Amino acid sequence: MAENLDTEQIKDWRSIITLIIFVLTNIVVLFPFHIPFYIPRWLHNAVLDGLAALRIIRRREIPPKNNGKPSLLVRLNLPLNFVTAPLIADLFLLAILAIGRQEVHDGTVGADGISPIDILVFFLTLAYIAISIDASGLIRYLAFKVLQKGDGVGHRLFFYLYTFFFALGSFIGNDPIILSGTAFLAYMTRVSSNIVHPRAWIHSQFAVANIASAILVSSNPTNLVLAGAFNIKFLVYTVNMIVPVVVTAIVVFPFLLYIIFADESLIPRKPGANPPVNPNIPHARGGAEEEEEEGVNEENGTLLSLEEIMNPFLDKGGAAFGAIIMAATLITILAINAASNSGHDRPVFWVTLPAAFVMLCWDLGTGWIHRHETRRIAAVGRQQHEAVKAEREHRKSLRNSPEQNAQENIENRQPRTTDFFSKSLKITSQPDAIKITMDTRPSRDCDETSLPAPILGEKEPFPEVQSPSSVSKASGELDVTTQLEKAQSYVTNGIDSERRAGRGQEDSNQPTTLVSLCENAYVWLQETFPTVTVVLSHLPFPLVPFALAMFVLVQALVTKGWVPVFAYGWDHWVEKTGTVGAVGGMGFLSAILCNFAGTNIGTTILLSRVVQAWQEIHNVSGIPISDRTFWATVYSMALGVNFGAFSTAFSASLAGLLWRDILARKYIRVGSIEFARVNLPIIAIAMAVGCTVLIGEVYIMRKETPYDA
Template sequence: MVTRFAIVTLIFFFLSTIFVIQPLSFHVSLPLIGKRKVTIGLVTAPIMAIAILWASQCLGTTQIRNGIIGTDNIKPYNILILFISLAYMAITLDVTGILQAAAFWVSNKGGSSGCKLYFYLYVLLTLISIFVGNNSLILSVTVFLIHHTAATGLPPDAWLISGFAAANTASMVLIVGNPTNIIICEGLRINHTAFTAHTVLPFVACSVACYLVLMLQYQDEKHIPRKLNNSRQLDPREALRDPVSGVCGSICLIVVIVLSFVLQADVWKIVLPSAGGKFIFDICWDHFRYSTGMIPRFDESQPDGVAFADDPIGMAFRCAMPEEMRPTGALQSTPTLQRDENASGNEPERHESSTFPYLNNTLQRAPHPATPSGATTPGSILQPQHRLSLKYKELAAHFPTFFSTLPRLPFALVPFTFSQFILIEALEHQGWIDIFSQWLVIASNKEIVPVVWLVGVFGVILCNLSGTNIGAAILLTRIIRASDFPKSTARAAAVSLAVASNIGAVSFVFSASSVGLFWAAMLKDNEIRITQWKFATWNMLPLAAMTGAGLGVHATRYTPNVDPTV
């Protein structure tokens, strides 16, 4: 029986999702603090929904506890430990520049042929995503694609969506590729080796279908020209900042992947010690480089550290551009700063070419003129806040790997993921999970092929409606468990959900995945404005093709003439 508490719980579950899709920002005036901007979005919306449901007695402390500690075989804190540890290892690998160097090398192989380069980059990004996951790949290679399209004068649409789709498709292969894979395997007790064995063929089908549709969608000369305008080769060494750490990080990831197959233990027990070992290596190696002068020392007279931060990717593209295409100051390591003598105040005026805004904007902005260390004006070192700022910058100069990685770690997903688990516990407490599982059993009659298609299609849809693909994976995992399917049917449903939760990121709203939100923010920072509608139209055909191809290949495994145990 559906009670009023159950209806209220379901309403607030979807209301929290609406604010994740479209955050609401407004200003409030608070006593002593003043006017502050408040945003109801990815982190705050689910927490507010939980608070309201708790106050209205739609959920209790038991559901909150279960959402944090976990029930049965699903342990949210284990999943988050695993995810943050993997993210640290992947991001520190990216900080070394090894991923960008690989992109440089592939770009040279493509030469001046647009179609060849498009194919090579798609294959490269697919292969990298299998091992480092979608999150780190998108955060690193998106910058490369922005520079590449700016340097060649191309509209970025085809290249950006190719990288986004490739990364999110390939992440379904290994359990460590996406947090949704971890949720599915832990919740439905899927063996790690069996997971990869069952997802590899749907992945190949999705990847091929996506590439073919993208080539069809962007076949005109404007997006993927037969001949590109770049005339020089890119030097991968210009992007490779720390080869030693790059080799160490690669070995650590390979060891984690191999051990996760061999030991068949809880993956977090393998990944956490590996991440801890990588952290110790990073600290020791950075200290050695700092002590021996391999990296610049911090200069207190310049509180912002090095006066102008280096941007090797942007500089490599600028140097590779034909003379007639280079923006003003292309061979300089930073935009030219000039002071407007007639302007009031003490702000420097920036003069830079607008011909290639993406190249200019991805260069790190120069710091404002610093007050000398001996001065006692506001902002001097006598103020505690200023002393803390100096100490932070000194540590960042001493340990650049850790302090470059720290701001990029997806800590925002920690409260969000716990909130999603708690909200799903609330739905189960109010009987919705049992109702949804009954619908699934009736619609599929517990037959494998209908289950594959129902879970897959609804998985893709729910990525847009359940607070990212993480929410969709948690919800459908609980529904599949409650459906009490036979073991082979449950495994087929799990693989179908894995396909859906990964390709579901290439969907209609940015919030279909957390990485989609980060990706959209990166593009906005580089003055590439992507509307929600444009994002949906980009992904419509690739998503339809991947859904049909991936689920179709997976379903053929369970036809009468195929042994489902293979």
């Protein structure tokens, strides 16, 4: 690696272009956008017609002539985001010969202890097991049990949920916590009247999930990169990280509760019940699902959310089997890794890949065994889904009629008690059931003096949550018997006649195409193997092209002399500041660069190469790095790249992008400025505490003897 320490090559124009491309790529990852480009309409139509003639896609719709003459050009959009930008950057550098075969090989197959393909296979296979456990409903169910333990006390519930997310995130990583925990909190806060904004709950959950992911190597791909780059055994990594992380979690909690989110309106109470339904089955919630998605009936949507919190679906067999597989996998990995000489004699995915395959077989087997039940539920739900859509369209068509407007005016003059009250739910544990009561009080938007006297202060039992079937019957739709008959016809014949009839005359004349076959196959897979399809849809597959492309980009910086330049700068900093400066400097750099260097994964790749170059500088000079300073640098980097996920930008981690998207689907919009403003004090406290504890740890456990790789 000595030849890579030559910094003179940064004067070459290709080296300058490589650095510029790296910076621009990370800016695009931080601020994704689309590039519009135009093609002739005749070419666009010719391509579509050719694909339709080959039965790949459906025939295109020809607009009627009275709509005017269409433009001569068709606009298409090229997305530039965290997937496409690094790929385009690599292709550009290849085109100008700034990188070649060696950089591509080292950035994908691996070099200097970092094996990208091994890391990605390990992470994806372990993620399958974790997300399968999540799909079984275990996390939602456990969160519900934690909700019961809160027993109406906001601060106690906040503590229980904080502890729960930290404990679970330590073992299965942050992604499953974000997948289920975020939706759970969104529902819980929406149905609690005394939560003005869910800010305290969702930001605390996101922060603690990423704090917890720093404990185990398997919990975050950044930890895998670090362990591979510096030959760290998994158990040794955990031993060095567990104290700073746990102390950070303990200290951060009171700051969150009593300083950052001290407003009482942010720390409130919670929600309550209907027969549980497997949310992995498409249209399992029937017509009520359609109303929730469209926002037509806000009260019904609230009750639906409440139902998912108070009576969550739990696949006991899948949850138990998944937990056993996950525990056995982690124990086996730690045992084999600890027994090896270097900690990396065999790729760790040799353990996780068979375990994920066993979990996949279980999910396929249970899906096939229960296929008749899941298909029936999906078919009934689809009938109700379409019935609600048809009813809504019918209401829209009548809305402009004079009679309908007159009727609506009359109804609007009538007092609606549901508009005057906000609901506060109280949950108490009983041996066999949950007791739910609801206090009805005038809402903040209502004038109490305008209400009838008997209504004020009135208490009534929690209204029964209507099932999808009862909702449909109340709306005058198909009754349950008819729906069941049609569902049975669908299950036995394998054809959803209602869906086919609902396409319209034009669609029914369309020939069978490859796209339609794929759509039907996907629907069949959803209804036959709901867990497998949901888990595969949630796996972070975009991580693969992103990580591999970022590895190649960083390898280009290595060969073009930029990483040695950064390493010399880091060496000068450590010489002047010592071990304390190494911890503070690397902690600050790693946390900040997560926002500007291609998420925390890109930051870990870049800084690992810098530290490796720093090692080589001292190997060449003959002046060794002290054991204390070296490991202080490495473990402060581990803190920074994990904690940096909750800093100033969503793109600081892929988990942040996932978190934002889940909240958006639950009608909770978190802006970029709000994300940075809320997280800045949290990341400042977390990094200050973590780095302080780490400094004390390395001074106790490490000595000033030379570091020996």
